[in-house]
């Protein structure tokens with residue numbers, strides 16, 4: 001599915017979120033400043049926007065990994081055009097990361113964990129490859145709970161967004177999948193419990209923009 005929409009992904013991302021996703025990414029990356037990470041892994045990197053934002057931390061290297069060749073192709077072209085040589089875009093499955101244990105100073109995931117087939121497996125893999133004291137920062141959609149944001153969000157996310165997404169990307173399934181996958185995702189406390197069960201410590205959860213997204217962090 002992500003191969004199909006890769007050509008329109010960047011445009012639709014910013015258009016459908018009214019550009020708010022850019023602010024969310026910046027906020028997420030700022031949470032890593034304190035540990036000054038030199039080697040960063042961006043899981044489910046897609047076209048690499050989160051990896052690019054991570055360059056603000058001045059790392060030696062960022063590795064972006066994704067299962068979709070279509071998304072990676074778009075990302076690689078973007079890195080070449082912008083001269084981001086510190087970013088390596090790799091093919092791989094987040095549920096079976098091709099790295100030794102305790103390798104990375106920081107791991108970031110933007111709108112990726114929702115798509116894992118086996119969420120716990122993906123989280124356990126991230127825990128394995130993070131070094132002790134390293135930090136994970138996860139940005140993911142969540143569901144606003146308060147009136148009137150809940151109602152406005154439901155109308156936009158379930159009716160308007162799939163129509164625009166389908167019209168621009170020409171993919172019938174992708175932008176119906178988006179609200180469905182957000183509905184199915186265990187957000188908030190359910191997710192922090194999962195992080196804790198895997199072994200992460202000092203876990204935080206911060207709702208963003210009325211709870212449309214949430215920012216989770218944890219330390220190994």
Ligand SMILES: C[S@@+](CC[C@H](N)C(=O)[O-])C[C@H]1O[C@@H](n2cnc3c(N)ncnc32)[C@H](O)[C@@H]1O
Pocket residue numbers: 002013043044045046047048049050065066067068071092093094095109110111112115116117
């Ligand atoms: C919504 S996109 C997010 C891309 C990017 N992180 C961003 O912030 O824009 C989700 C990405 O997760 C990737 N993905 C889904 N399952 C995966 C898996 N098991 N392993 C690696 N990547 C996966 C998809 O290919 C897609 O590129």
